[in-house]
Amino acid sequence: MGDATREAEPRVDGKDAQVNQDVLIMEQQRQIEEEISDAIPLVGAKEDLLGTLEKEYISDPIYSMKAKDLSSKYNSIRRTRPDGNCFFRAFAYAYFERLLTCKDDYKGFYDIVSKSKDDLIELGFPQFTLEDFYETFMEVVERIGSGDMTQDELYELFNNQGQSNYIVVYLRLITSGKLQRDADFYLNFIDGNRTMTAFCHQEVEPMFKESDHIHIIALSAALNVGVRVRYMDRGDSAQVIAHDFPEGATPAVHLLYRPGHYDILYEQ
Amino acid sequence: MYYHGTGAAMEQVTALLARAGPIGSSSSAPTSSSSSSSPPTSSSSAPAIAGTSAASSNVSAPGPGTSSSGTVAVPTCKPSSQDALRWERRLQKELMAFVTDPPPGLSIDADATSQNLQDWTVDLRGADGTLYEGENFQLNFKFNSKYPFDAPQVMFVGNHIPVHPHIYSNGHICLSILTEDWSPAHSVQSVCLSIMSMLSSCKDKKRPVDNSLYVKTCNKNPKKTKWWYHDDTV
Numbered sequence: 415m416g417d418a419t420r421e422a423e424p425r426v427d428g429k430d431a432q433v434n435q436d437v438l439i440m441e442q443q444r445q446i447e448e449e450i451s452d453a454i455p456l457v458g459a460k461e462d463l464l465g466t467l468e469k470e471y472i473s474d475p476i477y478s479m480k481a482k483d484l485s486s487k488y489n490s491i492r493r494t495r496p497d498g499n500c501f502f503r504a505f506a507y508a509y510f511e512r513l514l515t516c517k518d519d520y521k522g523f524y525d526i527v528s529k530s531k532d533d534l535i536e537l538g539f540p541q542f543t544l545e546d547f548y549e550t551f552m553e554v555v556e557r558i559g560s561g562d563m564t565q566d567e568l569y570e571l572f573n574n575q576g577q578s579n580y581i582v583v584y585l586r587l588i589t590s591g592k593l594q595r596d597a598d599f600y601l602n603f604i605d606g607n608r609t610m611t612a613f614c615h616q617e618v619e620p621m622f623k624e625s626d627h628i629h630i631i632a633l634s635a636a637l638n639v640g641v642r643v644r645y646m647d648r649g650d651s652a653q654v655i656a657h658d659f660p661e662g663a664t665p666a667v668h669l670l671y672r673p674g675h676y677d678i679l680y681e682q
Numbered sequence: 683m684y685y686h687g688t689g690a691a692m693e694q695v696t697a698l699l700a701r702a703g704p705i706g707s708s709s710s711a712p713t714s715s716s717s718s719s720s721p722p723t724s725s726s727s728a729p730a731i732a733g734t735s736a737a738s739s740n741v742s743a744p745g746p747g748t749s750s751s752g753t754v755a756v757p758t759c760k761p762s763s764q765d766a767l768r769w770e771r772r773l774q775k776e777l778m779a780f781v782t783d784p785p786p787g788l789s790i791d792a793d794a795t796s797q798n799l800q801d802w803t804v805d806l807r808g809a810d811g812t813l814y815e816g817e818n819f820q821l822n823f824k825f826n827s828k829y830p831f832d833a834p835q836v837m838f839v840g841n842h843i844p845v846h847p848h849i850y851s852n853g854h855i856c857l858s859i860l861t862e863d864w865s866p867a868h869s870v871q872s873v874c875l876s877i878m879s880m881l882s883s884c885k886d887k888k889r890p891v892d893n894s895l896y897v898k899t900c901n902k903n904p905k906k907t908k909w910w911y912h913d914d915t916v
Contacts, residue, residue, distance in 0.1 A: 436908045437901055542779055543830070543867045546772060576768045579831050583866045616858075619865035621831055 450496060457507050457572040458493040460680065466491055480646050484654045484670070484679075488644075491670060492678040498622035500676045501629065501669070502582045502589075507572050508667040508678045509639055513558050514568065519666065520559050526637055527555060527588075534591045547587060550580040583621065589629050590614040592636035603628045624674070627659075634659040641667045644679060769829045773799045776870050788874050800825045803839065804874055812882045819844055821877065822853075823870055833864035835905050836873060845887045848880060852897045854904040855880075856890070858911040 467481035494500045494507070513520050531548040535541050554571065557563045563571075572578045593600045597610035604613050617623050634641045640663030644654045658665055668679040777799070781792045787807045795802050802823040808814025820840040826832055838844060838853035848856040859868055859876055890896070900907055 437906050439908065440906055540867060540869065540872055542776070542871070543869050546775070547866070579866075583831075586865075587867060615865070616863050619867055620863055621866060 447497070454493065454495045455573050456495045456497075456503060456575065456578050457569065459569075460490045460492050463488050463491045463679070476648060476650070477646065479652050480654050483652060484644060484646065487682060488668065488679045489682050490680040492680070494675075494677055496675045498624050499579070499582045501625035502585045502633075503572070503578065504669055504676045504678045505633065505639075505641065505667055506581050506585055507568070508669070510554070510558055510568055511565070512666055514563065514565065516666075523637065523639070524555060524559060528552065530588055530591070530636075533595075534587055537591050537594055539587060539591070544587065547580055547584040550577065551584040554581060579621065585633060586619055586621070588636050589633045590618040592632040593618065593628070596632075600628060600632060603631075625676075630659045634663065639667060640665040641669060643669050643671050643676075646670060646672045769825065769827050770799055772830060773825060777802075780871060785871055785875060785878075787878060788871075802870060804870070806874065806878065808844075809878065809882050813884055813887050814844060814881050817844070818842065821874065823873075830866040830868070833860055833868075833905065834870070834873070835903055836860050836877075837904050844881060845889060846881060846884050847886070847888055847890055850890055850893055850897055850900075852900070854896075854900065854907070856909050856911070858909070861905060861909055862911075 464481065464485035467484065468478060471477035471481055492504075492507070494504045509523075513523065531544060534544055554563075554577070558568075572581075593614055594610055601610055604610070608616070617626075618629060630641060630643065633639075641659045642665035643657050643659065645657065646654050649655075654670075668681060670677045670679050774796075777790075777792065777795055780788075780790055784790070787809055789805045790802065802825075804821045804823065806819045806821055808817040808819070819838055819842055822837055822839040824835040837855060838849060843849065843851055843853050850856075855877065857876060857880065859865075859873065896907075
Protein backbone atom coordinates (compact mmCIF):
# COMPACT_ATOMS: atom_id res chain seq x y z
CA MET A 415 0.00 0.00 0.00
CA GLY A 416 2.69 2.47 -0.94
CA ASP A 417 -0.03 4.61 -2.43
CA ALA A 418 -1.47 5.55 0.92
CA THR A 419 1.23 8.05 1.73
CA ARG A 420 1.17 9.64 -1.67
CA GLU A 421 -2.54 9.98 -1.55
CA ALA A 422 -2.35 12.16 1.51
CA GLU A 423 -0.18 14.81 -0.10
CA PRO A 424 -2.48 17.10 -2.05
CA ARG A 425 -4.80 17.77 0.86
CA VAL A 426 -2.23 20.28 2.18
CA ASP A 427 -3.40 23.01 -0.14
CA GLY A 428 -7.16 23.00 -0.03
CA LYS A 429 -7.92 25.06 -3.11
CA ASP A 430 -5.44 23.44 -5.37
CA ALA A 431 -6.32 19.96 -4.26
CA GLN A 432 -9.96 20.66 -4.97
CA VAL A 433 -9.41 21.35 -8.60
CA ASN A 434 -7.16 18.34 -8.96
CA GLN A 435 -9.91 16.32 -7.35
CA ASP A 436 -12.21 17.13 -10.26
CA VAL A 437 -9.73 15.71 -12.69
CA LEU A 438 -8.99 12.73 -10.48
CA ILE A 439 -12.62 11.88 -9.98
CA MET A 440 -13.42 12.10 -13.64
CA GLU A 441 -10.41 10.07 -14.60
CA GLN A 442 -11.36 7.38 -12.13
CA GLN A 443 -14.96 7.44 -13.23
CA ARG A 444 -13.79 6.98 -16.79
CA GLN A 445 -11.65 4.04 -15.76
CA ILE A 446 -14.51 2.37 -13.94
CA GLU A 447 -16.75 2.82 -16.97
CA GLU A 448 -14.07 1.37 -19.16
CA GLU A 449 -13.67 -1.63 -16.92
CA ILE A 450 -17.40 -2.25 -17.05
CA SER A 451 -17.54 -1.89 -20.80
CA ASP A 452 -14.58 -4.20 -21.29
CA ALA A 453 -16.10 -6.84 -19.06
CA ILE A 454 -19.81 -6.73 -19.97
CA PRO A 455 -21.20 -6.56 -23.49
CA LEU A 456 -24.04 -4.14 -24.23
CA VAL A 457 -26.30 -7.17 -24.60
CA GLY A 458 -25.07 -10.58 -23.54
CA ALA A 459 -25.80 -14.10 -24.68
CA LYS A 460 -28.81 -16.01 -23.39
CA GLU A 461 -27.87 -17.88 -20.23
CA ASP A 462 -29.57 -20.62 -18.30
CA LEU A 463 -31.40 -18.77 -15.55
CA LEU A 464 -31.19 -21.08 -12.59
CA GLY A 465 -27.60 -22.14 -13.22
CA THR A 466 -26.46 -18.55 -13.56
CA LEU A 467 -28.26 -17.08 -10.60
CA GLU A 468 -27.62 -19.98 -8.27
CA LYS A 469 -23.94 -19.68 -8.89
CA GLU A 470 -24.09 -15.96 -8.33
CA TYR A 471 -25.96 -16.22 -5.04
CA ILE A 472 -24.49 -19.41 -3.68
CA SER A 473 -23.85 -17.87 -0.26
CA ASP A 474 -26.96 -15.75 -0.13
CA PRO A 475 -30.06 -17.55 1.19
CA ILE A 476 -32.61 -14.84 0.35
CA TYR A 477 -31.47 -14.39 -3.22
CA SER A 478 -31.04 -18.14 -3.71
CA MET A 479 -34.63 -18.67 -2.67
CA LYS A 480 -35.76 -15.99 -5.06
CA ALA A 481 -33.68 -17.38 -7.87
CA LYS A 482 -35.51 -20.69 -7.40
CA ASP A 483 -38.86 -18.97 -7.47
CA LEU A 484 -37.88 -17.12 -10.61
CA SER A 485 -36.74 -20.31 -12.29
CA SER A 486 -40.17 -21.81 -11.88
CA LYS A 487 -41.44 -19.16 -14.29
CA TYR A 488 -38.46 -18.34 -16.48
CA ASN A 489 -35.89 -20.38 -18.37
CA SER A 490 -33.23 -17.96 -19.33
CA ILE A 491 -31.74 -14.59 -18.69
CA ARG A 492 -29.89 -12.18 -20.93
CA ARG A 493 -27.73 -9.60 -19.25
CA THR A 494 -27.26 -6.04 -20.37
CA ARG A 495 -24.44 -3.66 -19.59
CA PRO A 496 -25.07 -1.60 -16.46
CA ASP A 497 -24.40 1.76 -18.07
CA GLY A 498 -27.55 3.63 -17.11
CA ASN A 499 -29.20 2.72 -20.41
CA CYS A 500 -29.99 -0.84 -19.37
CA PHE A 501 -33.76 -0.44 -19.18
CA PHE A 502 -34.03 1.08 -22.64
CA ARG A 503 -31.59 -1.34 -24.19
CA ALA A 504 -33.15 -4.37 -22.54
CA PHE A 505 -36.61 -3.24 -23.54
CA ALA A 506 -35.64 -2.65 -27.16
CA TYR A 507 -33.76 -5.90 -27.48
CA ALA A 508 -36.43 -8.02 -25.86
CA TYR A 509 -39.22 -6.48 -27.91
CA PHE A 510 -37.38 -6.53 -31.23
CA GLU A 511 -36.47 -10.13 -30.59
CA ARG A 512 -40.12 -10.89 -30.03
CA LEU A 513 -41.07 -9.12 -33.24
CA LEU A 514 -38.73 -11.40 -35.17
CA THR A 515 -41.12 -14.23 -34.55
CA CYS A 516 -44.34 -12.58 -33.52
CA LYS A 517 -45.54 -10.94 -36.72
CA ASP A 518 -48.97 -10.18 -35.32
CA ASP A 519 -47.62 -7.43 -33.10
CA TYR A 520 -45.56 -5.84 -35.82
CA LYS A 521 -48.17 -3.83 -37.67
CA GLY A 522 -49.48 -2.03 -34.61
CA PHE A 523 -46.00 -1.23 -33.40
CA TYR A 524 -44.91 -0.03 -36.81
CA ASP A 525 -47.86 2.32 -37.06
CA ILE A 526 -47.12 3.84 -33.67
CA VAL A 527 -43.43 4.39 -34.19
CA SER A 528 -43.72 5.65 -37.74
CA LYS A 529 -46.03 8.37 -36.47
CA SER A 530 -43.80 9.21 -33.52
CA LYS A 531 -41.46 11.55 -35.34
CA ASP A 532 -44.16 14.03 -36.27
CA ASP A 533 -45.60 13.88 -32.78
CA LEU A 534 -42.21 14.74 -31.32
CA ILE A 535 -41.57 17.57 -33.76
CA GLU A 536 -44.96 18.96 -32.89
CA LEU A 537 -43.89 18.94 -29.24
CA GLY A 538 -40.92 21.10 -30.15
CA PHE A 539 -38.10 18.59 -30.46
CA PRO A 540 -35.41 19.80 -32.85
CA GLN A 541 -36.25 18.24 -36.18
CA PHE A 542 -32.70 17.97 -37.37
CA THR A 543 -31.32 15.70 -34.67
CA LEU A 544 -34.60 13.90 -34.17
CA GLU A 545 -34.65 12.75 -37.77
CA ASP A 546 -31.21 11.29 -37.43
CA PHE A 547 -32.31 9.01 -34.60
CA TYR A 548 -35.68 8.28 -36.07
CA GLU A 549 -34.20 7.11 -39.34
CA THR A 550 -31.73 4.75 -37.72
CA PHE A 551 -34.44 3.38 -35.48
CA MET A 552 -36.86 2.84 -38.35
CA GLU A 553 -34.21 1.20 -40.48
CA VAL A 554 -33.93 -1.49 -37.84
CA VAL A 555 -37.69 -1.78 -37.38
CA GLU A 556 -38.21 -2.12 -41.11
CA ARG A 557 -35.53 -4.75 -41.45
CA ILE A 558 -37.31 -6.74 -38.78
CA GLY A 559 -40.63 -6.37 -40.55
CA SER A 560 -39.32 -7.39 -43.94
CA GLY A 561 -37.83 -10.56 -42.49
CA ASP A 562 -34.35 -9.31 -43.32
CA MET A 563 -32.97 -9.83 -39.84
CA THR A 564 -31.82 -12.94 -38.01
CA GLN A 565 -31.39 -13.42 -34.27
CA ASP A 566 -27.65 -13.25 -34.75
CA GLU A 567 -27.86 -10.04 -36.72
CA LEU A 568 -30.01 -8.44 -34.08
CA TYR A 569 -27.51 -9.48 -31.44
CA GLU A 570 -24.65 -8.04 -33.44
CA LEU A 571 -26.51 -4.84 -34.09
CA PHE A 572 -27.23 -4.29 -30.43
CA ASN A 573 -23.60 -4.85 -29.60
CA ASN A 574 -22.52 -2.27 -32.11
CA GLN A 575 -22.23 0.75 -29.89
CA GLY A 576 -23.29 3.32 -32.47
CA GLN A 577 -26.41 1.60 -33.68
CA SER A 578 -27.35 0.34 -30.26
CA ASN A 579 -27.09 3.80 -28.76
CA TYR A 580 -29.06 5.38 -31.57
CA ILE A 581 -31.92 3.06 -30.67
CA VAL A 582 -31.59 3.92 -27.00
CA VAL A 583 -31.67 7.63 -27.76
CA TYR A 584 -34.79 7.35 -29.84
CA LEU A 585 -36.59 5.46 -27.08
CA ARG A 586 -35.49 8.13 -24.64
CA LEU A 587 -37.01 10.78 -26.90
CA ILE A 588 -40.25 8.86 -27.24
CA THR A 589 -40.37 8.56 -23.46
CA SER A 590 -39.72 12.25 -23.04
CA GLY A 591 -42.42 13.06 -25.57
CA LYS A 592 -44.97 10.96 -23.74
CA LEU A 593 -44.08 12.50 -20.39
CA GLN A 594 -44.43 15.99 -21.77
CA ARG A 595 -47.62 15.34 -23.65
CA ASP A 596 -49.28 13.89 -20.57
CA ALA A 597 -47.42 16.08 -18.12
CA ASP A 598 -50.50 16.71 -15.98
CA PHE A 599 -50.63 13.05 -15.11
CA TYR A 600 -46.93 12.27 -14.85
CA LEU A 601 -46.12 15.33 -12.75
CA ASN A 602 -47.65 13.42 -9.84
CA PHE A 603 -44.73 11.02 -9.94
CA ILE A 604 -41.80 13.39 -9.80
CA ASP A 605 -40.20 14.97 -6.77
CA GLY A 606 -39.40 18.59 -6.24
CA ASN A 607 -40.80 21.46 -8.17
CA ARG A 608 -39.20 20.80 -11.49
CA THR A 609 -41.28 21.29 -14.60
CA MET A 610 -41.83 18.19 -16.70
CA THR A 611 -39.70 19.67 -19.44
CA ALA A 612 -36.85 20.23 -17.02
CA PHE A 613 -37.24 16.69 -15.70
CA CYS A 614 -37.05 15.31 -19.22
CA HIS A 615 -34.02 17.41 -20.09
CA GLN A 616 -32.23 16.22 -16.98
CA GLU A 617 -33.39 12.67 -16.36
CA VAL A 618 -34.77 11.24 -19.59
CA GLU A 619 -33.07 12.64 -22.66
CA PRO A 620 -29.40 12.47 -21.59
CA MET A 621 -27.73 9.13 -22.18
CA PHE A 622 -26.64 7.04 -19.22
CA LYS A 623 -29.27 8.46 -16.85
CA GLU A 624 -30.97 5.60 -15.08
CA SER A 625 -34.63 4.81 -15.52
CA ASP A 626 -37.25 4.86 -12.85
CA HIS A 627 -40.85 3.66 -12.83
CA ILE A 628 -41.95 6.81 -14.53
CA HIS A 629 -39.74 6.10 -17.56
CA ILE A 630 -41.11 2.58 -17.81
CA ILE A 631 -44.73 3.63 -17.52
CA ALA A 632 -44.35 6.35 -20.12
CA LEU A 633 -42.48 4.24 -22.65
CA SER A 634 -44.72 1.22 -22.34
CA ALA A 635 -47.77 3.44 -22.67
CA ALA A 636 -46.36 5.41 -25.60
CA LEU A 637 -45.57 2.26 -27.58
CA ASN A 638 -48.44 0.20 -26.26
CA VAL A 639 -46.05 -2.57 -25.28
CA GLY A 640 -46.70 -4.33 -22.00
CA VAL A 641 -43.70 -4.77 -19.71
CA ARG A 642 -43.53 -7.11 -16.75
CA VAL A 643 -40.77 -6.29 -14.30
CA ARG A 644 -39.75 -8.89 -11.74
CA TYR A 645 -38.30 -7.30 -8.66
CA MET A 646 -35.53 -9.20 -6.96
CA ASP A 647 -34.44 -7.50 -3.79
CA ARG A 648 -33.79 -8.08 -0.11
CA GLY A 649 -37.48 -8.05 0.77
CA ASP A 650 -38.54 -11.06 2.82
CA SER A 651 -41.12 -12.48 0.45
CA ALA A 652 -40.07 -15.82 -1.00
CA GLN A 653 -41.43 -14.75 -4.35
CA VAL A 654 -40.09 -12.41 -6.92
CA ILE A 655 -42.82 -9.82 -7.18
CA ALA A 656 -44.10 -8.78 -10.60
CA HIS A 657 -45.24 -5.35 -11.71
CA ASP A 658 -46.94 -4.84 -15.03
CA PHE A 659 -46.65 -1.63 -17.02
CA PRO A 660 -49.00 -0.17 -17.99
CA GLU A 661 -51.16 -1.69 -15.30
CA GLY A 662 -53.24 -4.59 -16.56
CA ALA A 663 -51.46 -4.87 -19.90
CA THR A 664 -50.43 -8.25 -21.29
CA PRO A 665 -46.67 -8.36 -20.96
CA ALA A 666 -44.70 -8.64 -24.19
CA VAL A 667 -41.38 -7.99 -22.50
CA HIS A 668 -40.15 -9.50 -19.24
CA LEU A 669 -37.36 -7.83 -17.32
CA LEU A 670 -35.55 -8.72 -14.13
CA TYR A 671 -34.84 -5.82 -11.84
CA ARG A 672 -32.11 -6.04 -9.29
CA PRO A 673 -31.37 -2.79 -7.45
CA GLY A 674 -30.06 -0.40 -10.03
CA HIS A 675 -30.19 -2.71 -13.01
CA TYR A 676 -32.41 -4.43 -15.59
CA ASP A 677 -31.78 -7.69 -17.48
CA ILE A 678 -34.00 -9.60 -19.89
CA LEU A 679 -35.98 -12.68 -18.84
CA TYR A 680 -37.40 -15.47 -21.00
CA GLU A 681 -40.55 -17.28 -19.98
CA GLN A 682 -40.85 -21.01 -19.93
CA MET B 683 -25.43 31.97 -9.17
CA TYR B 684 -23.37 29.25 -10.83
CA TYR B 685 -20.20 28.00 -9.30
CA HIS B 686 -17.81 25.50 -10.56
CA GLY B 687 -17.07 23.22 -7.75
CA THR B 688 -16.94 19.96 -6.07
CA GLY B 689 -19.81 20.10 -3.58
CA ALA B 690 -22.87 18.05 -4.41
CA ALA B 691 -21.38 16.38 -7.43
CA MET B 692 -18.47 15.17 -5.40
CA GLU B 693 -20.67 13.49 -2.87
CA GLN B 694 -22.28 11.51 -5.63
CA VAL B 695 -19.06 9.95 -6.67
CA THR B 696 -17.65 9.38 -3.22
CA ALA B 697 -19.39 6.06 -3.06
CA LEU B 698 -18.01 5.16 -6.44
CA LEU B 699 -14.53 6.01 -5.30
CA ALA B 700 -14.86 4.12 -2.07
CA ARG B 701 -15.81 1.05 -4.02
CA ALA B 702 -12.95 1.43 -6.42
CA GLY B 703 -10.29 1.92 -3.77
CA PRO B 704 -7.80 4.74 -3.31
CA ILE B 705 -6.90 6.98 -6.15
CA GLY B 706 -3.55 5.79 -7.38
CA SER B 707 -1.50 8.92 -7.31
CA SER B 708 -2.11 12.54 -6.69
CA SER B 709 -1.52 15.95 -8.16
CA SER B 710 0.90 15.58 -11.03
CA ALA B 711 0.36 12.14 -12.51
CA PRO B 712 -3.35 12.24 -13.31
CA THR B 713 -3.07 15.64 -14.89
CA SER B 714 -0.48 14.37 -17.26
CA SER B 715 -2.37 11.21 -18.08
CA SER B 716 -5.52 13.15 -18.78
CA SER B 717 -3.86 15.83 -20.81
CA SER B 718 -2.38 13.17 -23.02
CA SER B 719 -5.87 12.19 -24.01
CA SER B 720 -7.42 15.63 -24.19
CA PRO B 721 -8.55 17.34 -27.38
CA PRO B 722 -9.55 16.68 -30.01
CA THR B 723 -10.23 13.04 -29.36
CA SER B 724 -10.58 13.13 -25.62
CA SER B 725 -11.42 10.28 -23.28
CA SER B 726 -11.48 6.93 -25.02
CA SER B 727 -11.65 6.66 -28.72
CA ALA B 728 -11.15 2.99 -28.41
CA PRO B 729 -9.26 1.87 -31.48
CA ALA B 730 -6.46 4.38 -31.19
CA ILE B 731 -6.05 4.01 -27.49
CA ALA B 732 -6.45 0.27 -27.13
CA GLY B 733 -2.79 -0.53 -27.01
CA THR B 734 -1.51 2.59 -25.35
CA SER B 735 -0.73 3.68 -21.81
CA ALA B 736 -3.49 4.11 -19.28
CA ALA B 737 -6.26 2.44 -21.20
CA SER B 738 -4.75 -1.01 -21.02
CA SER B 739 -5.44 -1.27 -17.31
CA ASN B 740 -8.63 -3.21 -17.83
CA VAL B 741 -9.72 -5.74 -15.28
CA SER B 742 -10.47 -8.66 -17.46
CA ALA B 743 -7.65 -9.03 -19.88
CA PRO B 744 -9.24 -11.46 -22.29
CA GLY B 745 -6.60 -14.12 -22.07
CA PRO B 746 -2.89 -14.49 -22.06
CA GLY B 747 -2.14 -14.66 -25.76
CA THR B 748 -4.21 -11.74 -26.93
CA SER B 749 -2.84 -8.71 -25.16
CA SER B 750 -3.25 -5.62 -27.34
CA SER B 751 -5.96 -6.43 -29.83
CA GLY B 752 -7.74 -8.47 -27.29
CA THR B 753 -11.44 -7.78 -26.87
CA VAL B 754 -12.17 -10.93 -28.82
CA ALA B 755 -13.65 -12.95 -26.01
CA VAL B 756 -16.42 -10.45 -25.36
CA PRO B 757 -18.70 -9.54 -28.27
CA THR B 758 -17.13 -6.44 -29.60
CA CYS B 759 -18.60 -3.24 -28.25
CA LYS B 760 -15.94 -0.90 -29.47
CA PRO B 761 -16.85 1.60 -32.15
CA SER B 762 -16.66 -0.15 -35.49
CA SER B 763 -15.71 1.43 -38.76
CA GLN B 764 -19.39 2.10 -39.30
CA ASP B 765 -19.44 4.14 -36.12
CA ALA B 766 -16.41 6.06 -37.25
CA LEU B 767 -18.41 7.25 -40.20
CA ARG B 768 -21.43 7.91 -38.08
CA TRP B 769 -20.08 10.90 -36.14
CA GLU B 770 -18.57 12.32 -39.30
CA ARG B 771 -21.81 11.97 -41.15
CA ARG B 772 -23.69 13.63 -38.36
CA LEU B 773 -21.27 16.56 -38.19
CA GLN B 774 -21.34 16.94 -41.95
CA LYS B 775 -25.11 17.12 -41.85
CA GLU B 776 -24.96 19.64 -39.04
CA LEU B 777 -22.49 21.76 -40.92
CA MET B 778 -24.60 21.71 -44.02
CA ALA B 779 -27.70 22.72 -42.10
CA PHE B 780 -25.74 25.45 -40.33
CA VAL B 781 -24.40 26.92 -43.55
CA THR B 782 -27.58 26.74 -45.60
CA ASP B 783 -29.75 28.18 -42.89
CA PRO B 784 -27.56 29.96 -40.35
CA PRO B 785 -29.32 30.93 -37.13
CA PRO B 786 -29.50 34.70 -36.57
CA GLY B 787 -26.28 36.15 -35.22
CA LEU B 788 -24.21 33.06 -35.98
CA SER B 789 -21.84 32.27 -38.80
CA ILE B 790 -19.12 29.80 -39.63
CA ASP B 791 -16.34 29.38 -42.15
CA ALA B 792 -17.65 26.33 -43.98
CA ASP B 793 -14.49 25.56 -45.94
CA ALA B 794 -12.18 25.65 -42.95
CA THR B 795 -14.62 23.59 -40.90
CA SER B 796 -15.09 20.89 -43.47
CA GLN B 797 -11.29 20.47 -43.53
CA ASN B 798 -11.43 19.37 -39.91
CA LEU B 799 -14.87 18.40 -38.74
CA GLN B 800 -13.69 17.79 -35.19
CA ASP B 801 -12.94 21.45 -34.61
CA TRP B 802 -15.44 24.20 -35.31
CA THR B 803 -15.17 27.90 -34.63
CA VAL B 804 -18.47 29.73 -34.73
CA ASP B 805 -18.68 33.52 -34.95
CA LEU B 806 -21.32 34.89 -32.69
CA ARG B 807 -22.70 38.40 -32.65
CA GLY B 808 -24.41 39.87 -29.60
CA ALA B 809 -28.11 40.30 -30.32
CA ASP B 810 -29.60 43.73 -30.82
CA GLY B 811 -31.27 45.21 -27.80
CA THR B 812 -29.14 43.18 -25.35
CA LEU B 813 -26.11 44.12 -23.27
CA TYR B 814 -23.89 42.48 -25.90
CA GLU B 815 -25.27 44.33 -28.91
CA GLY B 816 -22.59 44.89 -31.52
CA GLU B 817 -19.99 42.70 -29.78
CA ASN B 818 -18.41 39.82 -31.68
CA PHE B 819 -17.30 36.59 -30.05
CA GLN B 820 -15.89 33.27 -31.11
CA LEU B 821 -17.08 29.93 -29.81
CA ASN B 822 -14.94 26.87 -30.28
CA PHE B 823 -16.34 23.33 -30.46
CA LYS B 824 -14.23 20.21 -30.25
CA PHE B 825 -15.75 16.81 -30.97
CA ASN B 826 -14.48 13.33 -30.31
CA SER B 827 -15.49 10.20 -32.15
CA LYS B 828 -18.20 9.46 -29.60
CA TYR B 829 -20.19 12.50 -30.66
CA PRO B 830 -23.19 12.91 -30.35
CA PHE B 831 -23.21 10.59 -27.33
CA ASP B 832 -20.36 12.54 -25.79
CA ALA B 833 -20.88 16.26 -25.44
CA PRO B 834 -18.59 18.49 -27.45
CA GLN B 835 -16.06 20.61 -25.61
CA VAL B 836 -17.33 24.16 -25.96
CA MET B 837 -15.68 27.40 -24.94
CA PHE B 838 -15.21 31.00 -25.97
CA VAL B 839 -11.87 31.68 -27.62
CA GLY B 840 -10.02 34.68 -29.01
CA ASN B 841 -9.29 37.96 -27.29
CA HIS B 842 -12.84 39.00 -26.62
CA ILE B 843 -14.58 36.81 -24.06
CA PRO B 844 -18.08 37.94 -23.04
CA VAL B 845 -18.31 39.42 -19.58
CA HIS B 846 -21.11 37.35 -18.04
CA PRO B 847 -21.81 35.78 -14.63
CA HIS B 848 -21.52 32.26 -16.08
CA ILE B 849 -18.59 32.78 -18.40
CA TYR B 850 -15.08 32.71 -17.02
CA SER B 851 -12.42 34.96 -18.42
CA ASN B 852 -10.59 31.95 -19.87
CA GLY B 853 -13.64 31.21 -22.03
CA HIS B 854 -15.10 28.37 -19.96
CA ILE B 855 -18.89 28.37 -19.79
CA CYS B 856 -20.99 27.08 -16.93
CA LEU B 857 -23.98 25.61 -18.74
CA SER B 858 -25.46 22.27 -17.78
CA ILE B 859 -26.22 21.03 -21.30
CA LEU B 860 -22.47 21.06 -21.95
CA THR B 861 -21.86 18.37 -19.37
CA GLU B 862 -24.34 16.43 -17.29
CA ASP B 863 -27.50 17.47 -19.12
CA TRP B 864 -26.02 16.91 -22.56
CA SER B 865 -28.28 14.85 -24.77
CA PRO B 866 -27.56 13.52 -28.25
CA ALA B 867 -30.64 15.43 -29.37
CA HIS B 868 -28.68 18.64 -28.93
CA SER B 869 -26.56 19.96 -31.76
CA VAL B 870 -24.04 22.70 -32.46
CA GLN B 871 -26.94 24.87 -33.40
CA SER B 872 -28.96 24.23 -30.26
CA VAL B 873 -25.89 24.79 -28.08
CA CYS B 874 -25.20 28.09 -29.84
CA LEU B 875 -28.80 29.15 -29.33
CA SER B 876 -28.65 28.29 -25.62
CA ILE B 877 -25.53 30.35 -25.24
CA MET B 878 -27.08 33.21 -27.20
CA SER B 879 -30.09 33.16 -24.95
CA MET B 880 -27.86 33.02 -21.87
CA LEU B 881 -26.18 36.20 -23.12
CA SER B 882 -29.40 37.88 -24.14
CA SER B 883 -31.07 37.40 -20.77
CA CYS B 884 -28.13 38.86 -18.86
CA LYS B 885 -28.96 41.96 -16.87
CA ASP B 886 -25.66 42.65 -15.20
CA LYS B 887 -22.40 42.31 -17.06
CA LYS B 888 -19.91 40.86 -14.65
CA ARG B 889 -17.58 37.91 -14.26
CA PRO B 890 -18.42 34.90 -12.06
CA VAL B 891 -17.58 35.59 -8.42
CA ASP B 892 -14.95 32.85 -8.31
CA ASN B 893 -13.41 33.83 -11.62
CA SER B 894 -9.84 34.47 -10.61
CA LEU B 895 -9.49 31.35 -8.50
CA TYR B 896 -11.12 29.15 -11.09
CA VAL B 897 -9.10 30.49 -14.00
CA LYS B 898 -5.89 29.99 -12.07
CA THR B 899 -6.58 26.43 -11.07
CA CYS B 900 -8.85 24.80 -13.65
CA ASN B 901 -8.00 22.22 -16.26
CA LYS B 902 -7.65 23.51 -19.80
CA ASN B 903 -10.62 21.40 -20.79
CA PRO B 904 -13.89 22.72 -19.31
CA LYS B 905 -15.36 19.22 -19.48
CA LYS B 906 -12.87 18.24 -16.80
CA THR B 907 -14.46 20.57 -14.30
CA LYS B 908 -17.22 19.14 -12.14
CA TRP B 909 -19.62 22.01 -12.60
CA TRP B 910 -22.22 22.65 -10.02
CA TYR B 911 -25.40 24.04 -11.53
CA HIS B 912 -27.99 25.79 -9.49
CA ASP B 913 -29.39 28.74 -11.28
CA ASP B 914 -31.77 28.81 -14.18
CA THR B 915 -32.48 32.49 -14.23
CA VAL B 916 -29.67 33.83 -16.37
